Amino acid sequence: MFSKLKLVLGIILFFNFFNLAISKENFFIDAKNKFDSKQLEESKFLFQRNIVFNPKDAQSYLYLAKIYNSEENEKEEEKNLKTTLLLEPDNEEAMYMMINIALKKSNYSRIKNLIKDFNIICIKLCEKTETINKKLKNIEPENESKQ
Numbered sequence: 001m002f003s004k005l006k007l008v009l010g011i012i013l014f015f016n017f018f019n020l021a022i023s024k025e026n027f028f029i030d031a032k033n034k035f036d037s038k039q040l041e042e043s044k045f046l047f048q049r050n051i052v053f054n055p056k057d058a059q060s061y062l063y064l065a066k067i068y069n070s071e072e073n074e075k076e077e078e079k080n081l082k083t084t085l086l087l088e089p090d091n092e093e094a095m096y097m098m099i100n101i102a103l104k105k106s107n108y109s110r111i112k113n114l115i116k117d118f119n120i121i122c123i124k125l126c127e128k129t130e131t132i133n134k135k136l137k138n139i140e141p142e143n144e145s146k147q
Contacts, residue, residue: 040067058088090121106139
């Protein structure tokens with residue numbers, strides 16, 4: 001009798017764990033679908049919920065950064081980009097978005113460091129380097145441009 005009870009409890013726990021694992025994946029998929037259909041508030045909630053269950057999911061932080069970018073909330077965008085890059089240092093899309101923030105802030109030395117790192121990791125977005133360098137010339141310090 002006692003072993004049957006243990007078996008039933010074991011089966012229940014297994015299925016609860018299995019359902020939890022599936023639901024974690026569904027949060028990201030549902031959030032991405034909402035994001036793609038421009039339902040940003042619902043998407044934001046689901047990405048945040050996914051992070052609760054999977055705090056090392058760099059893609060959720062990246063999508064949150066994109067949402068905050070569309071909301072023009074630079075502080076939250078940058079915070080989520082930093083987390084994305086902490087978890088996934090070779091994420092070129094996050095790096096490119098960080099460069100754009102640094103360009104807005106005219107942070108010349110930060111941009112130079114980010115571009116150097118971006119050139120090392122870029123695969124799909126390498127063509128953006130030329131655009132970044134053109135924008136960089138507009139904020140280049142005077143002593144740098146005369147050398």
